[in-house]
Amino acid sequence: MFPALETELKQQTLPDPYEDFMYHHLQYYGYFKAERGSLPNSATHQHVWKNNPRYLLSGSFGETADLIPDPLQKEKRLWPTCLSSTVHRQIEAVNRDSLMLSSPLLKSRQLLHDDLGEVNARPREPRDLFAFFSSSEPLQAPRWPIECEVIKENIHHIEWVPPQPEYFYQPTGNEKLPEIVGEEKGTVVYQLDSVPSEDSYFTSSRVGGKRGIIKELAVTLQGPEDNTLLFESRFESGNLQKAVRVNTYEYELTLRTDLYTNKHTQWFYFRVQNTRKDVTYRFTIVNLLKPKSLYTIGMKPLMYSQLDASTHSIGWRREGDEIRYYRNNTDDGQQPFYCLTWTIQFPHDQDTCFFAHFYPYTYTDLQCFLLSVANSPVQSQFCKLRTLCRSLAGNTIYLLTITNPARTPQEAAAKKAVVLTARVHPGESNGSWIMKGFLDFILSNSPDAQLLRDIFIFKVVPMLNPDGVIVGNYRCSLAGRDLNRHYKTILKESFPCIWHTRNMIKRLLEEREVLLYCDFHGHSRKNNIFLYGCNNNDRKFWLHERVFPLMLSKNAPDKFSFHSCNFKVQKCKEGTGRVVMWRMGILNSYTMESTFGGSTLGNKRDTHFTPEDLKSLGYHVCDTLLDFCDPDRTKFMQCLAELKELLQQEIHKKFNELGQDMDLEGSWSDISLSDIESSTSGSDSSLSDGLPVHLLNTADELNQKKKMYKKKRRKPLQSRKQRNKQYQKSNLMQESKLTEDAPEGAGFASTLQKQPAFFKNSENTSSSMMKNEKPRLNEVVFLFLTFCHTDSLIFPISTSLSEGEECNSPHSHSVPLGAGGH
Numbered sequence: 001m002f003p004a005l006e007t008e009l010k011q012q013t014l015p016d017p018y019e020d021f022m023y024h025h026l027q028y029y030g031y032f033k034a035e036r037g038s039l040p041n042s043a044t045h046q047h048v049w050k051n052n053p054r055y056l057l058s059g060s061f062g063e064t065a066d067l068i069p070d071p072l073q074k075e076k077r078l079w080p081t082c083l084s085s086t087v088h089r090q091i092e093a094v095n096r097d098s099l100m101l102s103s104p105l106l107k108s109r110q111l112l113h114d115d116l117g118e119v120n121a122r123p124r125e126p127r128d129l130f131a132f133f134s135s136s137e138p139l140q141a142p143r144w145p146i147e148c149e150v151i152k153e154n155i156h157h158i159e160w161v162p163p164q165p166e167y168f169y170q171p172t173g174n175e176k177l178p179e180i181v182g183e184e185k186g187t188v189v190y191q192l193d194s195v196p197s198e199d200s201y202f203t204s205s206r207v208g209g210k211r212g213i214i215k216e217l218a219v220t221l222q223g224p225e226d227n228t229l230l231f232e233s234r235f236e237s238g239n240l241q242k243a244v245r246v247n248t249y250e251y252e253l254t255l256r257t258d259l260y261t262n263k264h265t266q267w268f269y270f271r272v273q274n275t276r277k278d279v280t281y282r283f284t285i286v287n288l289l290k291p292k293s294l295y296t297i298g299m300k301p302l303m304y305s306q307l308d309a310s311t312h313s314i315g316w317r318r319e320g321d322e323i324r325y326y327r328n329n330t331d332d333g334q335q336p337f338y339c340l341t342w343t344i345q346f347p348h349d350q351d352t353c354f355f356a357h358f359y360p361y362t363y364t365d366l367q368c369f370l371l372s373v374a375n376s377p378v379q380s381q382f383c384k385l386r387t388l389c390r391s392l393a394g395n396t397i398y399l400l401t402i403t404n405p406a407r408t409p410q411e412a413a414a415k416k417a418v419v420l421t422a423r424v425h426p427g428e429s430n431g432s433w434i435m436k437g438f439l440d441f442i443l444s445n446s447p448d449a450q451l452l453r454d455i456f457i458f459k460v461v462p463m464l465n466p467d468g469v470i471v472g473n474y475r476c477s478l479a480g481r482d483l484n485r486h487y488k489t490i491l492k493e494s495f496p497c498i499w500h501t502r503n504m505i506k507r508l509l510e511e512r513e514v515l516l517y518c519d520f521h522g523h524s525r526k527n528n529i530f531l532y533g534c535n536n537n538d539r540k541f542w543l544h545e546r547v548f549p550l551m552l553s554k555n556a557p558d559k560f561s562f563h564s565c566n567f568k569v570q571k572c573k574e575g576t577g578r579v580v581m582w583r584m585g586i587l588n589s590y591t592m593e594s595t596f597g598g599s600t601l602g603n604k605r606d607t608h609f610t611p612e613d614l615k616s617l618g619y620h621v622c623d624t625l626l627d628f629c630d631p632d633r634t635k636f637m638q639c640l641a642e643l644k645e646l647l648q649q650e651i652h653k654k655f656n657e658l659g660q661d662m663d664l665e666g667s668w669s670d671i672s673l674s675d676i677e678s679s680t681s682g683s684d685s686s687l688s689d690g691l692p693v694h695l696l697n698t699a700d701e702l703n704q705k706k707k708m709y710k711k712k713r714r715k716p717l718q719s720r721k722q723r724n725k726q727y728q729k730s731n732l733m734q735e736s737k738l739t740e741d742a743p744e745g746a747g748f749a750s751t752l753q754k755q756p757a758f759f760k761n762s763e764n765t766s767s768s769m770m771k772n773e774k775p776r777l778n779e780v781v782f783l784f785l786t787f788c789h790t791d792s793l794i795f796p797i798s799t800s801l802s803e804g805e806e807c808n809s810p811h812s813h814s815v816p817l818g819a820g821g822h
Contacts, residue, residue: 139367142236142470143393144209145259145478147196151214155235155271157304157360160315165607168298168598175322178250178341180286180330186246189219190231195241196259201692202478205393221274229281233270236362237426239472240270250282258473260480265289266524267427267474269356275346283355284341286328292525294597295325295340300608304354305347316359318608319344358522358596359611361432363395363466369436370398370462379443381405382453388461389500392478395466397497399504402442402458404450416515417508418625419586421461421501421577424484425475426468428522430594433611435462435520437618452622455629456515459508464497479692484519487580494692502580509585516548516588516625517581523593527600529556529617530564532591534582541587543643548588550639551627556620558602559613 144150194210196202218230229251233240241256258264265287293299300318308314320342328337346353373379388399406412420438422431442449442458452458463469467478477483483498492499508514518531531549536542545567553562573579582589594617598608627635 139364139371140396141207142363142466143205143207143395144470145196145202145393146204146206146210147194147200148209148259148471149192149194149214149234150209151232151234152208153235157354158309158313158315159611160309160313160317161610161612162317165604166300166318166598166610168606168608169300169320169323170298171323175324176341177324177326178282178284180252180284180328180339181244181246182252182330183242183244186244186252187219188242189228189245189251190217190240190243192217192234192241192256195256197262201260201480202392218273226274227276227279228274230273231270232273233472235271236364236470237360237429237472238269238271239267239474247282249276249279251284253283253285254287255285256472258468258476258480259471259478261476263289264427264473264475267357267472269354269360269472271352271354273350273352275349275351275353277346277349280343280345282322282341282343284339286337286339288325288338288340289335290524291327291336291338293325293338293340294524294527294595295323297527297597298606299323299597301340301342302356302359303344304356306352307348316356357427358429359433361429361436363463363469366398366432366463366466369439370400373439373443378445383443388504389496391465391467391497392494393467393470395470397464397466397500398462400439400458400460400462402453402460403456404453413512415455415457416513417457417459418515419459419505419508419517419581420520421464421518422520423462423466423469424464424498424519424577425482425521426465426472427474428520430522430596430609430614431520431592432463433614434592434594434618434621435460437615438621439618440615441619441622448622448626452625456625457512459504461497461501464501481692484521484577485575487577488575491692491695494695498577501577502584505581505586506584514581514586515629516590517577517586518590518592518621519577520592520594523595526564526593527595527597528561528564529559529592529594530561530566532578532593533565533567534569534579534589535567536587543640543647545588546643547636547639548624548628549590550643551635552620552624555624555627556617558604559599559609559617560620561601 193215214234217234218232219228221228221230227248228245229243231240231243232238233256239256240253242254244252244254246252253268253270255265255268266289268285300320300323302316303319304316305314321344323340323342325338325340328339330337370385373383374385382402382404384401386399386401388397391397403415406415420435422435423429425431439460439462442452465473465477465483467473468476471478475482477495477497479494481495483495486495486498487502489495489498505514505517523530531552533545533549536545546565549560549565550562553560569579569582576591578589578591594614595609599605599613604613630636
């Protein structure tokens with residue numbers, strides 16, 4: 001590498017003391033027989049010790065060496081003076097790590113040092129525990145449940161921005177409502193064989209899903225004239241269970257429910273082949289569950305043509321005509337289904353096309369993005385990639401820590417944190433596009449991005465539910481439950497991503513203040529983008545939780561609607577990330593809802609959102625963070641004043657609706673904000689709440705065994721209070737009987753006759769208690785008092801209470817005789 005260095009070292013190199021000592025040592029004991037020349041000459045990588053004027057060695061190389069350092073030449077110790085100036089210049093160009101290893105004094109890569117080779121007391125950052133990505137190795141393949149068949153084709157779509165706005169569909173009133181025929185009168189052209197239902201639960205996973213040969217589910221074409229469409233959805237994020245051909249160009253489609261459930265049919269993503277140009281096809285999805293949908297107010301499905309993508313670089317686009325969303329006319333006595341129907345004309349013959357509810361963003365897409373970040377020499381300096389945990393199927397859940405290195409420990413400790421997460425609901429891919437826009441900006445070299453990295457530590461979980469994303473679920477994980485209802489869970493093994501995310505934030509709160517938490521979602525019934533927050537009850541920070549959303553609406557006025565925001569904390573939402581993080585102490589805790597449709601605001605009114613629109617909102621989140629934390633509090637105070645005025649108007653509006661007139665001067669700020677806000681229009685949490693499916697089945701089995709055990713059990717043991725009453729009753733009856741039978745003056749003898757019976761009963765009672773629990777002091781005293789037959793005495797008993805018990809006095813309990821203790 002350095003010719004002049006190698007030549008001069010060959011001429012002047014002498015063995016170092018350690019090499020010479022080990023050579024003689026091993027040869028003396030017979031462990032080494034080779035020639036000296038076969039030894040690796042470490043002096044070519046180290047410094048010349050012999051004849052160096054700064055190192056005076058007494059005796060031979062095998063004897064003790066007395067090192068006399070020169071304090072005036074501390075920096076020059078690592079450099080032999082016998083080398084020429086040319087060699088010095090070439091050595092100075094060597095990497096610092098190599099330089100440290102070449103020193104006879106310092107042989108560690110763990111110490112940091114400056115350009116002159118001086119050691120710094122700071123150790124290096126530890127190596128990554130996991131080597132996530134390598135440019136020479138393939139990405140981690142997604143793991144599927146073993147019941148799922150997966151085709152081997154790699155599905156990839158290009159990103160494309162439509163040159164013109166894509167407007168909402170305008171109903172004409174003449175749209176056809178096709179009657180649902182079903183497979184009885186139609187022909188099944190595609191059907192998944194094995195679909196995990198609500199009666200089963202997740203057991204194991206593997207790369208590639210189900211073992212064995214992948215069967216061809218689509219029908220076999222009878223010839224070139226056969227115009228039957230070929231359907232497929234056994235790829236990442238795909239979701240189609242069955243396709244029935246009910247007419248030449250008309251198909252009824254059934255979506256697969258979320259795995260291990262019988263609910264949540266909303267997301268769809270499938271492929272069709274063998275298309276015909278200039279022919280009107282009709283598709284009708286027959287088993288949607290939500291009674292309201294954006295399709296009723298102009299939303300169009302998405303279509304992707306592979307021929308257009310390869311020849312014209314055209315990607316996903318909004319297509320469809322005669323769009324209707326209506327209730328299914330079939331009534332089987334169960335929950336009602338709803339239908340989505342639309343017509344389409346394909347642009348090419350023999351094309352391969354895809355349809356989707358929204359722009360797909362798969363687990364593989366995320367890994368490709370993270371690979372580019374990991375391989376970037378610049379971005380990898382301030383973006384550290386770690387494994388948060390593994391999902392139920394074994395897929396990696398990534399955690400990104402983004403911040404610029406601090407100059408001092410005090411500066412690092414002063415940084416506040418911002419936590420962002422997405423895709424807890426796998427079918428809400430719009431959350432991933434906002435997250436991608438945020439990451440694109442915060443990892444850029446923009447001055448604003450650099451400033452944000454200087455101020456904050458960003459903790460980002462870009463995909464909380466990779467299992468659901470991979471299999472094409474809309475809302476649930478492989479536990480069959482909505483993860484955004486289980487942030488309070490203690491079931492680490494059943495909900496690993498939620499448990500570890502909450503635990504990560506809990507540890508973060510112990511280290512520093514978390515300024516903002518935001519979870520990115522999608523919304524299927526409202527247009528625009530908005531936030532759900534939590535009303536703050538602390539009067540010191542009254543309305544502060546609404547400042548960030550208001551600022552965001554000013555920075556993105558054509559996308560973000562502040563009037564659609566809601567800050568009411570409902571009981572059914574107590575398990576959501578937003579509410580749990582708020583109760584943990586994060587004042588600005590939000591759920592960001594982005595529509596599947598588009599905007600009704602400003603210049604984008606009545607147009608669909610594109611991925612670029614959503615990514616731009618990720619930038620606006622960063623821009624709003626700078627405004628929110630501006631040392632000049634002018635913007636903050638202006639927003640706060642505007643919020644108070646808006647709230648006054650809302651209160652007046654509510655009283656007018658109620659037909660009441662009230663003077664709010666001086667007292668309006670005391671009105672509860674929750675009283676004037678309506679509930680959020682989110683999904684019903686009861687649909688996906690409760691134990692995971694496998695534990696639910698176990699609980700049912702335990703309940704059945706418990707019932708069987710109860711049937712076999714004898715009469716249940718009485719409580720202590722019941723036993724005491726029964727004993728007193730029998731004792732009094734026996735005493736009264738003996739009194740009647742005994743002659744007068746024999747009372748003392750009768751008492752003596754009763755004592756053995758009492759002690760016998762006492763022994764039985766004590767043995768019974770010993771079998772069930774340890775007798776406490778008050779129980780023993782109670783037996784003694786009962787024996788004394790004193791009904792009016794109140795005896796103070798000093799006992800220690802177990803946790804959770806109540807005590808009227810901190811020192812003693814007063815127990816009336818015969819009352820049975822506590």
